[in-house]
Amino acid sequence: MNSPDPGEIFRTEAQELLEQLEQALLDLETAPEDGELISSAFRALHTLKGSGAMFGFDAAARFAHGLENAFDLVRKGKVAASGALIGVALSAKDHLRLLIERPEEASSDESARILANLAKTIGAAGTAETAAATDEGADGATQGETSSATYRIQIRFPEDVMDNGTNPLLLIGELQDLGTCTVSPLTERVPPLDDIKPSACYVGWDVVLTTEKPRSAIEEVFIFVLDDMDLRVEKVEETSKRLGEILVERGDTPPDAVLTALSNQQRLGEILVKDGAASKERVASALAEQRHLTAAAAQAPQKAQPLQDSIKVPAERLDNLMDRVGELVIAQARLREIATASQDLALKVVAEEIERLASELRDNTMGIRMVPIGSLFGRFRRLVRDLSRELGKKVQLFTSGEETELDKTMIERLNDPMIHLIRNCIDHGLERPDVRTQAGKLQEGRVELSAVHSGAQVIISIKDDGKGLDRTRIRARAEEMGYLAPGAKVTDNELFQVIFQPGFSTSREVTNVSGRGVGMDVVKRTIEGLRGAIEINSTEGHGTEITLKLPLTLAIIDGLLVRVGLGRYVIPLSMVEECVELTPEQNLRAKNRNFLSIRGELVPFLRLRDMFNVTADAEPFPKVVIVSAGDLRVGLLVDQVIGDHQTVIKTLTKLHADVETFSGATILGDGSVALILDIDHLIDFGRAQEERLKAS
Amino acid sequence: MAKTVLTVDDSASMRQLVKLTLGGAGYTVVEATDGADGLDRARSAAVDLVVTDLNMPRMDGISLIKELRKLPSYKGVPILLLTTESDDDRKKEARAAGATGWITKPFNQDQLLGVVRKVLGS
Numbered sequence: 001m002n003s004p005d006p007g008e009i010f011r012t013e014a015q016e017l018l019e020q021l022e023q024a025l026l027d028l029e030t031a032p033e034d035g036e037l038i039s040s041a042f043r044a045l046h047t048l049k050g051s052g053a054m055f056g057f058d059a060a061a062r063f064a065h066g067l068e069n070a071f072d073l074v075r076k077g078k079v080a081a082s083g084a085l086i087g088v089a090l091s092a093k094d095h096l097r098l099l100i101e102r103p104e105e106a107s108s109d110e111s112a113r114i115l116a117n118l119a120k121t122i123g124a125a126g127t128a129e130t131a132a133a134t135d136e137g138a139d140g141a142t143q144g145e146t147s148s149a150t151y152r153i154q155i156r157f158p159e160d161v162m163d164n165g166t167n168p169l170l171l172i173g174e175l176q177d178l179g180t181c182t183v184s185p186l187t188e189r190v191p192p193l194d195d196i197k198p199s200a201c202y203v204g205w206d207v208v209l210t211t212e213k214p215r216s217a218i219e220e221v222f223i224f225v226l227d228d229m230d231l232r233v234e235k236v237e238e239t240s241k242r243l244g245e246i247l248v249e250r251g252d253t254p255p256d257a258v259l260t261a262l263s264n265q266q267r268l269g270e271i272l273v274k275d276g277a278a279s280k281e282r283v284a285s286a287l288a289e290q291r292h293l294t295a296a297a298a299q300a301p302q303k304a305q306p307l308q309d310s311i312k313v314p315a316e317r318l319d320n321l322m323d324r325v326g327e328l329v330i331a332q333a334r335l336r337e338i339a340t341a342s343q344d345l346a347l348k349v350v351a352e353e354i355e356r357l358a359s360e361l362r363d364n365t366m367g368i369r370m371v372p373i374g375s376l377f378g379r380f381r382r383l384v385r386d387l388s389r390e391l392g393k394k395v396q397l398f399t400s401g402e403e404t405e406l407d408k409t410m411i412e413r414l415n416d417p418m419i420h421l422i423r424n425c426i427d428h429g430l431e432r433p434d435v436r437t438q439a440g441k442l443q444e445g446r447v448e449l450s451a452v453h454s455g456a457q458v459i460i461s462i463k464d465d466g467k468g469l470d471r472t473r474i475r476a477r478a479e480e481m482g483y484l485a486p487g488a489k490v491t492d493n494e495l496f497q498v499i500f501q502p503g504f505s506t507s508r509e510v511t512n513v514s515g516r517g518v519g520m521d522v523v524k525r526t527i528e529g530l531r532g533a534i535e536i537n538s539t540e541g542h543g544t545e546i547t548l549k550l551p552l553t554l555a556i557i558d559g560l561l562v563r564v565g566l567g568r569y570v571i572p573l574s575m576v577e578e579c580v581e582l583t584p585e586q587n588l589r590a591k592n593r594n595f596l597s598i599r600g601e602l603v604p605f606l607r608l609r610d611m612f613n614v615t616a617d618a619e620p621f622p623k624v625v626i627v628s629a630g631d632l633r634v635g636l637l638v639d640q641v642i643g644d645h646q647t648v649i650k651t652l653t654k655l656h657a658d659v660e661t662f663s664g665a666t667i668l669g670d671g672s673v674a675l676i677l678d679i680d681h682l683i684d685f686g687r688a689q690e691e692r693l694k695a696s
Numbered sequence: 697m698a699k700t701v702l703t704v705d706d707s708a709s710m711r712q713l714v715k716l717t718l719g720g721a722g723y724t725v726v727e728a729t730d731g732a733d734g735l736d737r738a739r740s741a742a743v744d745l746v747v748t749d750l751n752m753p754r755m756d757g758i759s760l761i762k763e764l765r766k767l768p769s770y771k772g773v774p775i776l777l778l779t780t781e782s783d784d785d786r787k788k789e790a791r792a793a794g795a796t797g798w799i800t801k802p803f804n805q806d807q808l809l810g811v812v813r814k815v816l817g818s
Binding site: 009010013049050051052053054055056061162163164165166167170173174199223224227228440441442465542 | 722773774795797802803
């Protein structure tokens with residue numbers, strides 16, 4: 001990038017301002033009463049302070065602030081521009097120049113000494129102000145409140161609030177970031193549809209917020225609209241006893257008497273709504289606040305004993321349970337087969353009941369094994385901090401989607417690959433602070449970890465805003481190591497995949513952290529071992545994003561059972577988009593091209609009969625199952641679509657591990673084996689076919 | 697899609713600072729040297745946010761905001777005003793003219809980014 005160093009822009013500007021200041025000071029010696037000269041000095045200092053703070057010259061800005069305060073007093077006529085003051089100011093100006101041009105040589109003792117000197121010269125009038133400037137840094141930081149409090153926040157915007165470009169939802173979102181939040185929208189002001197002005201905001205919000213931040217942080221959120229809106233913030237107590245509780249505690253009433261009385265009582269909210277004393281919506285909002293407070297109160301003691309209502313079970317027992325559930329699902333499939341063939345209605349009913357229970361049991365058991373990925377992300381905070389110190393880089397870690405759940409085994413096995421990828425990010429991806437400044441980026445590099453559910457997959461991304469992958473160097477190294485033919489045309493993704501080859505490293509020097517070329521191949525193997533996929537996206541100069549796509553679970557999936565010839569196969573249901581019939585005419589037309597027009601879009605399809613060398617008679621009306629991964633779609637031509645099938649995944653033996661078309665096997669109700677198709681692989685295959693056809 | 701920010705300021709170093717900060721955070725930054733220039737650029741390009749200085753030759757920040765709000769396509773677009781700390785009256789004037797918010801000078805890069813994310817979402 002060729003953008004100039006922002007520090008340099010400031011230095012050039014500062015030079016002019018310092019000259020202006022010096023000129024004003026020297027002239028003041030002969031004309032101490034000249035108001036224009038005093039203003040000129042003041043303005044120069046004011047701008048130096050302001051711009052200095054903006055361009056990261058904090059020490060210079062603080063020092064200039066002290067000087068500015070002194071000259072403010074002169075400007076207001078409280079202090080005279082004496083020869084002594086001008087002498088101190090001139091030495092201060094020299095020190096300021098040093099602070100800006102060679103900050104590493106300037107000592108903070110010297111700053112303090114000059115400001116003290118200045119304070120002495122202008123006397124008591126200015127002591128308070130200049131002193132305040134010296135210890136400004138220490139102030140402010142100590143004022144944070146540590147204990148949390150709950151606030152009731154009533155938000156009413158004027159109807160035209162959005163005309164000024166304010167987005168109320170962003171503000172509500174900001175409130176939610178402050179702590180635990182219950183938001184109740186009030187829609188009573190919304191007019192009938194005909195009268196609605198689309199650009200008007202009719203909705204009000206009641207928010208109950210439990211936060212550790214001070215009250216001012218809440219008002220800060222609405223700072224731009226504070227004058228136009230109606231905002232009420234009140235602190236509410238987190239616990240309040242009800243009448244019944246107090247009576248029972250005092251021993252005045254037996255507990256069951258209160259319960260009986262309560263059960264006869266109509267709910268207060270209902271009474272009020274009936275009497276027209278409060279609208280239904282307002283009551284709902286108040287009840288939401290009550291629930292929030294109860295939850296907040298329950299949260300407090302929970303912090304001390306977080307494990308009270310959970311039990312720890314060895315993972316092995318869970319694995320065992322999962323195996324049993326798997327066997328049950330297989331046995332249930334057999335039962336279904338028998339029930340379908342039978343005429344016995346009672347048997348059919350039981351079989352259906354068992355099928356439903358087995359499916360629920362399966363989901364519940366898998367649910368037990370699910371853990372939020374936040375526990376994994378949490379471990380990396382320390383790693384990032386340590387690495388950034390070790391490598392002398394400034395790094396900030398952002399995480400999102402911590403609540404995304406993933407199989408426990410999967411989380412354990414993701415630990416090492418993720419550590420490796422984050423290390424690479426910080427070591428190779430992010431630049432040193434000075435290089436970042438030159439490239440026009442914030443000094444502090446970003447590393448973002450995020451997790452999100454997408455169908456039956458979890459997508460984890462590790463993203464940095466560093467320099468990106470160096471295509472030329474990767475290419476050169478790949479050719480040198482013989483992974484690529486010299487000059488061969490490859491896509492970015494293909495090129496980046498070379499990184500995962502064993503022993504591949506472009507790093508010129510090996511650091512403590514990475515660069516030995518060990519690891520990325522292991523990362524890829526681990527991810528593929530989890531039936532996942534890994535993708536790299538990178539823009540030179542802007543950063544790299546590594547995406548891991550993982551199945552939710554390793555054990556049981558919903559599948560679509562299909563028949564090709566005499567064999568049966570399972571397609572993971574989460575990847576199926578639709579099934580269409582291939583008419584004989586279409587079949588004939590697509591004979592050598594294998595393309596199908598689906599609603600105007602050409603989709604390549606694979607003839608599984610040909611791939612599997614099936615000789616049995618073909619169906620006159622074969623079906624095409626359209627599968628997709630991301631935005632890629634491919635059709636699979638099969639003889640028959642049989643139906644959905646709870647698929648207990650059995651891994652293939654080592655002997656078959658290299659067969660890329662299949663990712664596993666499952667046992668069907670009749671005891672026979674069906675192979676599970678590896679859709680990602682088939683999609684790649686279909687795309688390759690498309691490329692070939694386009695090329696020819 | 698990267699969001700586009702129009703920075704209107706007669707000071708080149710200020711535009712540079714806005715450009716470096718927001719460009720570094722992934723926004724596309726368009727520059728204009730005063731209110732009149734800003735209005736021209738706003739008319740010819742789709743802008744997601746306008747960051748304008750207050751005092752500028754030819755057309756000042758407040759007049760620019762008033763002109764922009766007259767354009768149908770800028771009705772709901774956030775506009776931020778760069779002001780100095782003591783300009784409380786001007787802030788009110790700016791709100792009345794249709795500004796979404798303001799950034800008080802001096803600010804550092806993080807503060808600028810903070811306010812921009814506040815009005816644009818992140």
